[in-house]
Every structure is written in C-alpha cells, then in structure tokens.
Amino acid sequence: MIDVAALRRHDLVYVCSEAWSGLLHGQVEGEIEPDLLAWATSGRPAIFRRRICSDSMDIVPLGLPLPPDMGRKRLTLACPPTAVILAAPPPLxxxxxxxxxxxxxxxxxxxxxxxxxxxxxxxxxxxxxxxxxxxxxxxxxxxxxxxxxxxxxxxxxxxxxxxxxxxxxxxxxxxxxxxxxxxxxxxxxxxxxxxxxxxxxxxxxxxxxxxxx
Known part of the structure; x- marks a missing residue:
C-alpha cells in the first residue's frame, strides 16, 4: 500500500481502473464523463494535491487538471490508499x-x-x-x-x-x-x-x- 506521508507536491499517482468511477462520481458533467473514464483504461495518472479541511485523514488527496477542450477545470478527487497502484515524481x-x-x-x-x-x-x-x-x-x-x-x-x-x-x-x-x-x-x-x-x-x-x- 502507498505511503501517503512519503508523497510530495506534484507527484503523479496512478489509480487502479476500477476505482475511477468512484473518484469521478458527482465531479463532472455527463458529456465528458466517458472521456474521463477512458483516462483509467489509458493508464493516465492524477496528481497529489494539498490536503484541505474536508479531506479525511484516511484518503489520498488527488487533483486532475483537464485540457482546454474538456473545460480546463481542475477536479478535486480522493481515493483510499489501497486504490493506488504507483506513485512517481513528475517527468524529467x-x-x-x-x-x-x-x-x-x-x-x-x-x-x-x-x-x-x-x-x-x-x-x-x-x-x-x-x-x-x-x-x-x-x-x-x-x-x-x-x-x-x-x-x-x-x-x-x-x-x-x-x-x-x-x-x-x-x-x-x-x-x-x-x-x-x-x-x-x-x-x-x-x-x-x-x-x-x-x-x-x-x-x-x-x-x-x-x-x-
């Protein structure tokens, strides 16, 4: 299981595909949800974000910045540590x-x-x-x-x-x-x-x- 305490700002977090529908529930408009669910099948990451007051201590706080053609908003997500497959620093x-x-x-x-x-x-x-x-x-x-x-x-x-x-x-x-x-x-x-x-x-x-x- 991932050591949440070891994560740093901007770290990439890869979440198991079956957890993505739960991450996105209530976060996005219906028309872009299929594109975001495709995120999981493509093996794309989220990003570790700063914990906010509403976050419980037993979750991994995540963010997902969307590209311009998907609204360019940043989603605030969270998942249990058991859903994390891998964490890695940003690319060189x-x-x-x-x-x-x-x-x-x-x-x-x-x-x-x-x-x-x-x-x-x-x-x-x-x-x-x-x-x-x-x-x-x-x-x-x-x-x-x-x-x-x-x-x-x-x-x-x-x-x-x-x-x-x-x-x-x-x-x-x-x-x-x-x-x-x-x-x-x-x-x-x-x-x-x-x-x-x-x-x-x-x-x-x-x-x-x-x-x-």
Whole structure:
C-alpha cells in the first residue's frame, strides 16, 4: 500500500481502473464523463494535491487538471490508499522535450545542456503524459529544480534568469530543497530576507537562511 506521508507536491499517482468511477462520481458533467473514464483504461495518472479541511485523514488527496477542450477545470478527487497502484515524481525535462512546441526547444535545450536537475509539471508535462492538447499560446514552462544548498540555488536561478530573458515562453520554476519544500525561483533571485515556502501541508514565510539549514 502507498505511503501517503512519503508523497510530495506534484507527484503523479496512478489509480487502479476500477476505482475511477468512484473518484469521478458527482465531479463532472455527463458529456465528458466517458472521456474521463477512458483516462483509467489509458493508464493516465492524477496528481497529489494539498490536503484541505474536508479531506479525511484516511484518503489520498488527488487533483486532475483537464485540457482546454474538456473545460480546463481542475477536479478535486480522493481515493483510499489501497486504490493506488504507483506513485512517481513528475517527468524529467529531457523526457518531455518531444512534446514541446518547436519554438520552446532552444530554451529547453539550454537548460538541458547546463545539466540542471529539472522535472516538468503543468501543461507540457500533461501533454507528454496523456497525448492530449494542453498547451496554448499563453502556456508557461513549469519546472521543479532540485537544489542542495543556497549556493546551488543561486547558481540555478542565475541560469534560469539568463534562459528566461531569451525564451519565447514564461518560465515558472520552483526550487526544491532536500526536504521537499519549495520556493519560486524569482523570489530567491530577489534577495528578499523572508521567503514564501510551500510544502504539501501548506505555505509559510521563513527566513532566507533557514531554507537550506
């Protein structure tokens, strides 16, 4: 059975096919329910989300972002841990490259050449994972970048800033600490003495020097 405590924000959660009808009950309009039930037979994942007040402690909280042609809404789902087959981190940036628009690829290539430890979430990741059309003309490149220390974070944000200045799309990246907490890269780059840090339990302001302490 899945260890719910080990799950992190943006983790992909694969649910057994027979549990999907229960997950979707009361969540969607009738006309798109067949498309979502096909999600299960295609082996597509949901995403681990932050627990909210109405969630009981014995469920796995999940989200499912729908593509534009299915309403682009985000479903709030939940399932018992016994229904989870597998949990995995978001895909690596190098793996999603074939699903990226051609005009994005030089910027992605620059990040890959720098050997930054990037994973991808958001529209590009979902397009890669599902084969459905998630990307639009205003989509961002959403990244998770593992950083081991403040020195690592400073080096990484300098690189992101350089690539972002020339990129045709907005780069929205989170720096992920060894503890799994996250801070937006532009916030770290700003030099603010306090940072808004996110985890699967919520958000909090912490002193800059405490992020990697």
């Amino acid at each position: 940036l190098r793996d999603v490259l074939p699903a990226a628009p051609a005009r994005w690829r030089p910027a992605i290539g620059a990040l890959l050449e720098a050997d930054v430890s990037c994973r991808c979430f958001g529209s590009l990741a979902w397009q890669y994972l599902t084969g459905l059309s998630y990307l639009t003309g205003t989509s961002d490149l959403d990244l998770l970048v593992a950083c081991r220390s403040s020195v690592d974070a400073t080096r990484t944000t300098a690189l992101l800033n350089d690539v972002a200045e020339r990129a045709p799309m907005r780069i929205d990246a989170e720096l992920i600490t060894p503890r799994g907490t996250a801070v937006q890269w532009r916030e770290w780059l700003s030099g603010n003495p306090e940072l808004l840090v996110k985890s699967h339990t919520g958000s909090a302001l912490i002193a800059r020097e405490a992020l990697f302490a």
